[in-house]
Amino acid sequence: MGKGDRNGTNETRRKAATIRDVAEAAGVSLQSVSRVVNNGPNVTETLRERVQAAIDALGYVPNMAARRMGGSKSFLLVAFNDREPTLEKWRAGRGSDWVAQMLLGAMPRCERDGYHLLIELLDGHSARLAARVDAIVSSLRPDGIILTPPHSQDAAILDRLAAHDVPFARLSPGEGDDRGYRIQMDEAGAAAVATRHLLALGHRRIGFLTGSAAYAVSGERLAGFKTAMAEVGAPIGEGWVQQGEFSFESGLASADALLALAERPTAVIASSDEQALAMLHRARDRGLDVPRDLSLISFDDTPPIGFSLPPLTAIRQPTAAMAECAAGLLIERQGYDPSGTAPHVLPFELIIRGSSAPPHG
Structure with missing residues (x-):
């Protein structure tokens, strides 16, 4: 390696910027830079912008260990x-x-x-x-x-x-x-809104696939469904509520049970996207068209839901x-x-x- 190469390499190995460099570039005290970096009190927007501009220009990266040692925060x-x-x-x-x-x-x-x-x-x-x-x-x-x-x-x-x-x-x-x-x-409110959407379309035979009993949201969503059904006096037939998990595999089992009923629902609300996709698969296996023969609503609204055939109506969880x-x-x-x-x-x-x-x- 020649001398020029060594010099070039040395030139690229610049000394890392320090908090003192930032203070000098911004024209403020070390304490001011520290307050900005650590989101401390009494920091004006002008000071924050000034220090941030210096940080960006110098490529300064706060030392996490030093920050943790210098105060009560771990960041x-x-x-x-x-x-x-x-x-x-x-x-x-x-x-x-x-x-x-x-x-x-x-x-x-x-x-x-x-x-x-x-x-x-x-x-x-x-x-x-x-x-x-x-x-x-x-x-x-x-x-x-x-x-x-x-x-x-x-x-x-x-x-x-x-x-x-x-x-x-x-x-x-x-x-x-x-x-x-x-x-x-509002989990119960979301399930009620989904149910009312189906009721407004004319459905009265509506099924519901619950999520895992270990999750509080499962019970809340089921309660919202029951509330909306009770508002219009719509009965919930035996077997129309299927207890399951949030998984695709659980959805397949619940769909099999629901679609095997002598009086199956004309619409189903699933407590997760995977359950809804499982219901969509099983409906097609039985020659049922969605939504002509079976309407379907999902919870969560993850990306696959919008790409399914048909794209699924869903509660979008924030x-x-x-x-x-x-x-x-x-x-x-x-x-x-x-x-x-x-x-x-x-x-x-x-x-x-x-x-x-x-x-x-």
Whole structure:
């Protein structure tokens, strides 16, 4: 290697910019830069823009270890997700759009404020659950925990986090335990809206596929369905409600049972997109046209739903928005009360597509 090559290499190995370099470039004190970087108090928008411009120009990257040592914050959030269902979908090559939507909401929010987000998979049925939670909190010292269902309704996990005095935000937590930040949509209201859509089309024989009983949202959605049916005096026939899981395989079993009834429904609401797709497959196996012979509504509205034939009418769950809200609440930590705060209820949408129509004949 020649001398010129060595010089060129040395020139590209520039010394990493320091916080002092940023302060000099911005014409402010070290303390001012530190307040901006650490989202501290008494920072004007003018100061923030000035310091950020210097950071961008110099390519300054705050040292995470130094930030953690310099204050009480760790600049880290941890999300607890249900272990087995997540791994099962990943192993099957189906991924998990729910997890993807959660990351879509939470990660950019963390990035904006200089935070990092980690996902930890927890088995709520493990005998070592408490020890696992203790180990995560003790080793990572996160500024907050995002709890996804069913962990968001698990009192044992909430107890351990409360013992560590760690703030937590709960997505779709269900009723009965008000602790921490609660972020949710009106699950019962969404199911009622879906049911009323079918009732308005003229359906009275409507079936319902429930999700896992381990998730509070399953019971809430079923309650909303029953409420809407009762409003118009529509009976719910025997076998029209099928207890299942949120998976495709469970949806196939529920669809087989529902479509084998002597008096089958003319419309079905599924508690997940995978269940709805399973119902669509089984309907076609039996020579039933959707929506001519069977109307179908799904929950969640993940991308495959819009590409199915026909595209499925669905309740769009604001998963990304809920995760973004959870991350923001934990980062800002305004009004946090471990004993509970008012829930943050985000709006859902009914997306009407080609799978719902008036009953035929």
